[in-house]
Amino acid sequence: HRILAIGDGANDVGMIRESHCGVAVYGREGSQAVAAGDFAVDRFECLRRLLLVHGAWCFTRTSELILYTFMHNCSYVFVIFYHQLFNGFSGAATLHSLYILLYSSLFTVLPQCAAALFDQHVPAKRALHEPQLYKYTLHARCYRMWSYWINIIDAIWQSTVIFFIAYYAYANNGNIDASVFGFSIAFSMTITSMIHVILQTTRIDIALISSILLSFLVFLGFTLIFDATCVVCLNGQSPYYISYVAFRQGIFWLTNLFTIIIALLPRFFIKCIYNSTMNPLSRTNQQHNISSLTQDTHV
Numbered sequence: 101h102r103i104l105a106i107g108d109g110a111n112d113v114g115m116i117r118e119s120h121c122g123v124a125v126y127g128r129e130g131s132q133a134v135a136a137g138d139f140a141v142d143r144f145e146c147l148r149r150l151l152l153v154h155g156a157w158c159f160t161r162t163s164e165l166i167l168y169t170f171m172h173n174c175s176y177v178f179v180i181f182y183h184q185l186f187n188g189f190s191g192a193a194t195l196h197s198l199y200i201l202l203y204s205s206l207f208t209v210l211p212q213c214a215a216a217l218f219d220q221h222v223p224a225k226r227a228l229h230e231p232q233l234y235k236y237t238l239h240a241r242c243y244r245m246w247s248y249w250i251n252i253i254d255a256i257w258q259s260t261v262i263f264f265i266a267y268y269a270y271a272n273n274g275n276i277d278a279s280v281f282g283f284s285i286a287f288s289m290t291i292t293s294m295i296h297v298i299l300q301t302t303r304i305d306i307a308l309i310s311s312i313l314l315s316f317l318v319f320l321g322f323t324l325i326f327d328a329t330c331v332v333c334l335n336g337q338s339p340y341y342i343s344y345v346a347f348r349q350g351i352f353w354l355t356n357l358f359t360i361i362i363a364l365l366p367r368f369f370i371k372c373i374y375n376s377t378m379n380p381l382s383r384t385n386q387q388h389n390i391s392s393l394t395q396d397t398h399v
Contacts, residue, residue, distance in 0.1 A: 106147065107133045123147065153224045156237040163243035165216040168300055171251040172212075176203055176289055178259035186267075194282040196339050198326070207290050207319045211297040214311035220303045222381055236380055254367055258296075261363040262288045269355040276349065279342045283323075284352055288359045290319050295360065299367050 105112070105119035108127035113136045116122030124137030125144055134140045141150060183194040193200070221242070222233055236242070266284050270276040276284075294312045298304060327343045346352045 104151075107137075109133055123150065149224075149228065152231055152234050153227045156222070156227060156234055157220055159237045159240075160221045160242050161216050161219050163240075163247075164219065164300060165212065166243070167247055167251045168212060168215070168297070170248065171255040171296075172208065172293055173204065174252055174255035175259045175262075175293070176200070178256055179263050179285060179289065182259065182263040194278075195286050196279075196282060198339075199283075199286045202322070203286070203289065203293075206322075207315060208293045210311040210315045210318075211294050211308065214308045215297050215301045218303070218305055218307045219301045222302075233381060241380060257366060258292060258363040262292065262359055265359045265362065266355055269351060273351060276351070279339065280346045280349070280352070283339075283342050283346050284356060287346075288356050288363070291316070291356070292360050292363050295364055296367070299364060299371060 102121070103119040104121050104123065105115045106123045106125065107113070107116050108125035109129035110132040111129075112124075112133050116124060116133060116136045122137040122139070124133040124135075124140045125147075126134060126140065126142045139150065141147060180194065180200075183192075184190075221236075227233055262285055266281060266288065270281050270284070294315055297312070298308065301308065323343045327339050327341055330339055
């Protein structure tokens with residue numbers, strides 16, 4: 101269990117510090133409680149919105165971010181692992197080292213941040229009018245061990261689809277070399293990761309869409325500039341004009357389109373089924389699931 105302490109005076113400082121989460125209320129007894137608290141509000145009336153809205157949002161956003169981070173990194177690690185099976189574990193890289201470096205730190209970071217900052221599993225008005233929905237957060241229904249394993253399995257599925265569809269599509273094509281093959285995988289990984297954020301979040305807003313479009317433009321702009329200027333600027337195989345060659349190949353676009361659809365199809369169907377039959381936050385399933393939420397004692 102976790103303890104929330106609420107206080108407004110100097111005599112509450114010890115309680116606030118010892119609790120897992122301390123909320124201080126501005127009062128007439130000084131600012132000692134405010135200095136010791138994790139959160140501060142100016143009136144007791146604000147506690148309802150702090151807990152039912154912002155507290156629930158914060159927990160679900162953090163949970164989704166953790167699960168996505170595991171899935172996101174596991175996916176591209178397995179892509180690299182699959183390539184080692186075909187080169188005798190020689191250490192040769194399918195992807196250019198700079199794409200591996202920037203995959204998580206630049207190309208796909210904005211959609212993750214947008215989802216972690218703005219996603220709302222329930223609207224604020226509904227959370228205030230239906231306080232029983234807080235039990236979904238209280239019992240950590242969005243962050244369980246099975247949630248972790250589902251995302252790991254999804255990562256293995258996506259990496260398998262991304263690598264092997266490209267491998268067999270380009271196997272007998274004389275116009276596609278190892279560099280174009282690696283860039284095709286990097287392209288599929290990046291686009292799949294961006295669209296995956298849309299499927300994982302509950303609320304799709306302008307911030308999320310803008311972050312995905314901006315990330316795609318950054319990825320595309322970096323690729324075109326880097327491939328046009330970098331001949332031997334980094335160790336390893338030269339990326340010079342690799343993307344330009346790939347973009348002129350019809351098989352490149354067909355392979356990536358097919359790969360992205362197949363990679364994301366299981367999550368799309370599972371989410372549709374879950375939202376229509378099992379999601380405790382769905383209005384049609386809320387009355388059926390509220391009893392199970394009450395009986396669940398795990399935090």
